[in-house]
Amino acid sequence: MDASPAAGSSAAPPRRCVDVLIAEDSRIQAKMLEKRLQDAGHSVRWAIDGAKALEMVGQRRPEIIISDIEMPEMNGYEFCKAVKSDPGLRTIPLILLSSLSDPVDIIRGLEAGADNYVTKPYEPDYLLGRMDSLLASPLSEEAEVVGGDMEVTVAGQKFRVKAGKQQTLNLLVSIFENAVTKNQELITTNQSLSVAKDNLQKSNAELTRMNEQIERSNKRMVRDLHAAAKVQQSLLPASAITVPGSTVAWRYVPCQELAGDFLNFFPLDDEHIGLFVVDVSGHGVPSSLLAVTVGAFLNPKVSDTSILVRPGKDGAGPVVVPPAEVATQLNNLFQADNQAGLYFTMVYAVLHTPTGRVRFVSGGHPPLLHVPKDGELKLIEVEGFPIGFVPDITFDEHSLQLQPGDRLYLYSDGVPEAMSEALDQLGNDRMLEFVGGRRAKSVDDNVADLLQTVQDWCQPKGPLDDVSILGVEWHG
Amino acid sequence: MAIEPYRRIDVSKQGTTEIAKFKDKKILDETALDELRVELLRLINDRQGLDLLLHFGNVEFMSSAVLGLLGQIHRKMGTLKGKLKMCNIHPQIYEVFKLTNLNKLFAIHKDEAEALSKF
Numbered sequence: 001m002d003a004s005p006a007a008g009s010s011a012a013p014p015r016r017c018v019d020v021l022i023a024e025d026s027r028i029q030a031k032m033l034e035k036r037l038q039d040a041g042h043s044v045r046w047a048i049d050g051a052k053a054l055e056m057v058g059q060r061r062p063e064i065i066i067s068d069i070e071m072p073e074m075n076g077y078e079f080c081k082a083v084k085s086d087p088g089l090r091t092i093p094l095i096l097l098s099s100l101s102d103p104v105d106i107i108r109g110l111e112a113g114a115d116n117y118v119t120k121p122y123e124p125d126y127l128l129g130r131m132d133s134l135l136a137s138p139l140s141e142e143a144e145v146v147g148g149d150m151e152v153t154v155a156g157q158k159f160r161v162k163a164g165k166q167q168t169l170n171l172l173v174s175i176f177e178n179a180v181t182k183n184q185e186l187i188t189t190n191q192s193l194s195v196a197k198d199n200l201q202k203s204n205a206e207l208t209r210m211n212e213q214i215e216r217s218n219k220r221m222v223r224d225l226h227a228a229a230k231v232q233q234s235l236l237p238a239s240a241i242t243v244p245g246s247t248v249a250w251r252y253v254p255c256q257e258l259a260g261d262f263l264n265f266f267p268l269d270d271e272h273i274g275l276f277v278v279d280v281s282g283h284g285v286p287s288s289l290l291a292v293t294v295g296a297f298l299n300p301k302v303s304d305t306s307i308l309v310r311p312g313k314d315g316a317g318p319v320v321v322p323p324a325e326v327a328t329q330l331n332n333l334f335q336a337d338n339q340a341g342l343y344f345t346m347v348y349a350v351l352h353t354p355t356g357r358v359r360f361v362s363g364g365h366p367p368l369l370h371v372p373k374d375g376e377l378k379l380i381e382v383e384g385f386p387i388g389f390v391p392d393i394t395f396d397e398h399s400l401q402l403q404p405g406d407r408l409y410l411y412s413d414g415v416p417e418a419m420s421e422a423l424d425q426l427g428n429d430r431m432l433e434f435v436g437g438r439r440a441k442s443v444d445d446n447v448a449d450l451l452q453t454v455q456d457w458c459q460p461k462g463p464l465d466d467v468s469i470l471g472v473e474w475h476g
Numbered sequence: 477m478a479i480e481p482y483r484r485i486d487v488s489k490q491g492t493t494e495i496a497k498f499k500d501k502k503i504l505d506e507t508a509l510d511e512l513r514v515e516l517l518r519l520i521n522d523r524q525g526l527d528l529l530l531h532f533g534n535v536e537f538m539s540s541a542v543l544g545l546l547g548q549i550h551r552k553m554g555t556l557k558g559k560l561k562m563c564n565i566h567p568q569i570y571e572v573f574k575l576t577n578l579n580k581l582f583a584i585h586k587d588e589a590e591a592l593s594k595f
Contacts, residue, residue: 281544386543389543389581390581
């Protein structure tokens with residue numbers, strides 16, 4: 001490719017090394033430019049402003065000047081004007097570094113007599129090219145000066161242009177070249193933008209695809225959760241179940257899909273009813289899995305391995321395992337360190353239906369609520385660590401005598417610790433007052449109303465914990 | 477250069493006792509709990525033979541699952557023959573300890589000075 005037409009810098013003779021003067025108030029800009037010019041073989045002097053530059057021009061005439069415009073002492077236009085109006089200096093080519101943000105800049109440059117404009121920010125090679133072409137066609141000493149009277153009006157401002165024809169032409173050509181370069185840059189930028197847009201579209205399509213995948217997975221998980229919740233619900237007491245000599249009512253509302261609470265009741269034999277409420281720490285899948293497992297363990301099917309009812313010896317009837325022993329066994333089976341740190345609180349009660357005697361155990365669970373037919377309500381607090389908390393401990397059995405018509409409530413902490421919007425807990429006192437005031441209603445109504453009270457208390461967000469309530473009335 | 481390896485607790489030392497002060501005001505979600513678990517277990521493993529004081533001064537709310545973590549720490553300290561105490565527990569949080577009887581399992585003190593004097 002050697003037959004290119006003679007145009008622009010491609011026709012310039014090989015670069016010669018010259019004495020350059022830079023007028024630039026930014027030390028960093030000046031240093032960068034100086035380095036680039038020195039690399040190209042030029043010798044460089046630097047002045048921090050126009051005044052200093054003019055002084056240095058006087059000391060030794062440079063072969064070319066590159067000047068910034070915005071400078072504190074004597075700006076680029078003033079400096080340029082000073083050089084160009086000195087007959088001894090006016091043939092030194094002078095390049096102004098301008099942002100060219102305003103058409104008036106061009107006229108100001110012409111007025112000052114500049115030979116060339118280079119737009120900031122510039123490519124160093126472009127600036128070197130401008131220098132070469134200026135040095136290749138120097139202004140002759142005799143170049144005519146237009147009578148000094150050419151008046152131009154731009155943006156309402158009048159300017160007197162003193163530059164000669166060749167100088168004016170050079171400047172205008174440099175501006176045009178500049179515009180062409182900038183246009184080229186714009187085209188390149190546009191092309192890059194176009195490529196970026198394509199990539200963006202591709203990424204967008206990929207994102208949409210991934211979103212769809214997430215949505216599908218999400219739907220599957222929701223389906224699984226619903227299925228798991230159904231399994232959990234299926235283990236709850238059957239509504240048709242009846243127990244001798246008593247009425248049992250219950251409500252159970254998980255705060256999420258799956259609950260860490262669980263409750264159940266069942267006849268253990270002809271004379272005993274077992275009732276329990278379990279509350280596993282935490283919420284969600286791990287807690288509910290443990291709750292379901294514990295619930296499955298606590299079933300009244302008579303077997304040698306059952307922890308609730310064992311077959312009697314020598315043909316005798318089944319033997320109900322004492323509640324304290326049940327808690328001790330569960331504690332051995334479900335140590336928190338083997339259950340991802342999960343533990344549970346539990347109350348397990350056995351009601352002897354012929355006598356109304358209740359034997360029970362509590363593993364860190366909220367107190368039982370005893371509601372006599374007449375008389376004062378009583379919270380029965382007993383000691384016992386949560387199940388799985390401390391290895392190798394035994395639990396104490398407690399007992400309580402019911403009178404005919406008495407009721408007993410087992411519940412999870414979701415009841416007394418129900419939190420209002422103002423972060424106020426429902427508390428034991430309000431719970432007692434509520435239950436005490438409704439003794440005339442059925443035990444089922446009482447349980448339903450208590451749940452409603454908890455739900456109302458937690459408006460508008462609803463309970464933050466699972467709510468379990470199990471109530472039993474002994475008829476005597 | 478000293479590196480602060482813990483995000484959930486501030487660790488300082490008094491004699492042979494490591495004091496771990498919970499930074500969080502609320503310890504409610506699983507992530508916070510898991511991070512606490514990792515940091516406390518690491519602290520115990522790194523400083524075997526020392527006693528541990530858990531300082532609850534900053535904690536205003538915590539889920540009951542935190543008690544599970546405290547149980548784990550309690551058992552671990554037991555096997556390592558170190559003593560565990562707790563202090564500055566907010567009254568409402570102390571209610572949870574009472575409800576679960578854990579106030580009888582853990583050595584709980586009013587403040588840091590009282591706890592340190594009882595080791």
